[in-house]
Amino acid sequence: MYTYKKKVKGDVKMEKQLEQINQLFETALPKNLTNKIIKPEDRDYHYVRSSYMGVGRPEIVVMAETNQDVVDTIAYVNELRKSMSEVPFSIRSGGHGMSGSSTNVGGVILDLSKMNAIEILDEAAGIVKIQAGAQWGQVAGTLAPHDLIITSGNFGDVGVGGIATSGGSGYFTRHQGLTIDHVIGATLITADGVIHELSETSEPELFWGLRGGGTQLGVAVDFTLQAHKVNSTTHDASVIQQHITYVTEDVEQFVANWGRWIKQAPQEMTSFLMIQKTPQNVYAVDARNVWANTDTERAVPELEKALAIDKIYDHSENMMSYADLIPYPQSIHIGQQKIKIANAIVDKVDASLGRAIKEVLETAHVVELRPLDGKVHEVGQDETAWAHRHRDGFLSVWMSPKSDDQLLAEFAPVMELATGMYGAYSSITTSEVSELAWPGKTGKRLKALKNQVDPEGVFNTGLQV
Ligand SMILES: Cc1cc2nc3c(=O)[nH]c(=O)nc-3n(C[C@H](O)[C@H](O)[C@H](O)COP(=O)(O)OP(=O)(O)OC[C@H]3O[C@@H](n4cnc5c(N)ncnc54)[C@H](O)[C@@H]3O)c2cc1C
Known part of the structure; x- marks a missing residue:
């Protein structure tokens, strides 16, 4: 295999074994996928081998375009597993997973980035269908002109697939809850290649597991979400954002004061802090406070209370659109984040x-x-x-x-x-x-579901119950 080629050079037996495995990756590949794969020798490999948090060396990256491609990729991995003791298999939506598990060494990556359609099914009711490979910056850019918002992570390059299966805490958490709380339907393809349409009434147990534990149950290819309708007079302004830099000597007291302030604030207010210790032994706190609409009459008293939490180095208050709140940097992932x-x-x-x-x-x-x-x-x-x-x-x-x-x-x-x-x-x-x-209880229930839909552990990367 790619990784070990150098190591086994000169060892005739090992070289032969590796050659056989290489051939297996070629011969087991379904015809439908032939033009949709990227291999180590291909020019584009450098751009698809890694995720944001991890450098990978997969044998094959499948750039899926349809649900059938996903089914075929799972069949391919199952075929490889007949001859190989272990086949690392990663699903990649946005590639921003913290553990770097959307890439691997020596296995297969199912890349969903081309499956990124965002469709507004019912604008008045705020019903939206989004494919897993879309990223949240794209979602914000598409929904903002329709005055629709979906609570997600704060960062625009994070993928819909990773968040809508695992949680989703961001600038609207107190106002709208988690992203998974807005998933009202999803399509999940399990290890046996079966396509499941999930909702509260269709396979409710699998639908339960998908929302919070979905990253290990199969491939979620799309989600139907209930978006929030903002009553703004202009698409350029859907929310109020306050940006404060505090400088404090007493971080203990600061945290207590911030905790009291946010707890008493109306649910429209969500806050996000980044706290650092400076070389001068004081603490710099970067606060992003987001009020989930443009009602200044209700928001301003709360923003003023935030200014009174501690000493302030700088602050600004702006109305902005949902799209500006979640910008879309579209960075190329080469394992650049080492923390x-x-x-x-x-x-x-x-x-x-x-x-x-x-x-x-x-x-x-x-x-x-x-x-x-x-x-x-x-x-x-x-x-x-x-x-x-x-x-x-x-x-x-x-x-x-x-x-x-x-x-x-x-x-x-x-x-x-x-x-x-x-x-x-x-x-x-x-x-x-x-x-x-x-x-x-959650762990036991999720484990039972995992054993039921993926008894062989085909989805074997990332956090497992
Ligand atoms: C810079 C940065 C900022 C972040 N900010 C936030 C934040 O504000 N709020 C928050 O809640 N989280 C945040 N996260 C965490 C992030 O939400 C999760 O790591 C999420 O899993 C990333 O989704 P992704 O699709 O980009 O990940 P990927 O790297 O593509 O996938 C991560 C893992 O999720 C699983 N997975 C991905 N797609 C699917 C799918 N379609 N079906 C089934 N399983 C799948 C796979 O196991 C995969 O290994 C942040 C992460 C980073 C790196």
């Missing part, structure tokens, strides 16, 4: 969390902090496979550790307060992370 990320979901945002963050910032580059209350709490604990419905905070740490163990050790002060983890927001995919992402 590692761990996260924690916590019951309360208070001074003890502030103390833990202070400790972590002795070594971390950045701590992100977001609220997880509001609409997220209004969905029942058992309604989706996202098990963290009654918590107040979600935070993550960005570090450059030498190992996963070091990352977890340095994040330990926060982990002591953690009651859960967001699986898709973690560089680490160990069973410890899995148990926190899908604890207790």
Whole structure:
């Protein structure tokens, strides 16, 4: 195989075995896919081999265009598995997965980026159908002129497939909940090649698992989503964004004050913090506060309260469109992001969390902090496979550790307060992370579903229940 060719040069037996495997990758390929694959020797390989967080060396990347291509790719992987003990198989939608699992070494990548259609099915009702390979910046750009918004991640290059199967916390979390809370239907193709149309009434158990645990059950090729209709007078302004840079000596007190402010704020307000320790031993906090419409009368008093949380270095307040809030950089993925990320979901945002963050910032580059209350709490604990419905905070740490163990050790002060983890927001995919992402009953139920639809473990990359 590509990876080992150099290593086995001169070893006749190994060279022969590798040649056989290479041939297998060729001969097992369904005819329909012949013109849709990219191999290591191809010119475009450099652009498709990696994800944002990981450099990969797959044997084959399938650039799927249709549901049939997805079915054929799964059949191909099943065929390879008959002769190879392990076939790494990655699904890639936006390529922004934190663990880098949408690429691999020596296996197959199913790339869905060409399956990126966004269709407004019913504008008045806000019903939208989106293929998994679309990215959120594209979604925002398409929906903004129709005054429609879907709560998603904050970053425009993140894929619809990864978020709509795993969670989705962003600038509208308190107002609209998670992305998965807006999925009202989906098409999932399982390891046996069967195409399932999922909704509350069609295969409800699989629909439950898809929303929060979907990354390991099959390939989600499209989603029907309930978008939120904004009552704006102009498409150029759907929301109010406040950008504040605080400078504080007391990060413990800052976190407690911010926690109190966001908890009392109406649900229209969501806030996103990036906290850093500066070389001058003070803390710089970059806050993006988003009010989910343009009602200044209600928003301004809350924005003023935010200005009173701590000392301010700079601030600005703007009305902007949904498309400007989630810009679409369209970066090429070459494994450029080298940092590692761990996260924690916590019951309360208070001074003890502030103390833990202070400790972590002795070594971390950045701590992100977001609220997880509001609409997220209004969905029942058992309604989706996202098990963290009654918590107040979600935070993550960005570090450059030498190992996963070091990352977890340095994040330990926060982990002591953690009651859960967001699986898709973690560089680490160990069973410890899995148990926190899908604890207790949720984990058992999801495991039963996984055993039912993927008993052989065909979908074998990324976090597994
Ligand atoms: C810079 C950055 C910012 C981020 N910001 C946010 C944020 O604000 N909020 C938030 O909630 N998350 C955020 N994330 C995390 C992100 O949402 C998840 O990592 C998500 O899984 C990425 O989706 P993707 O399609 O781009 O990922 P990919 O890398 O394409 O896929 C990641 C994994 O998801 C699974 N997967 C992908 N597509 C499918 C599919 N169609 N069917 C089944 N499984 C699939 C696969 O297991 C794959 O390995 C961010 C990540 C990065 C790198």
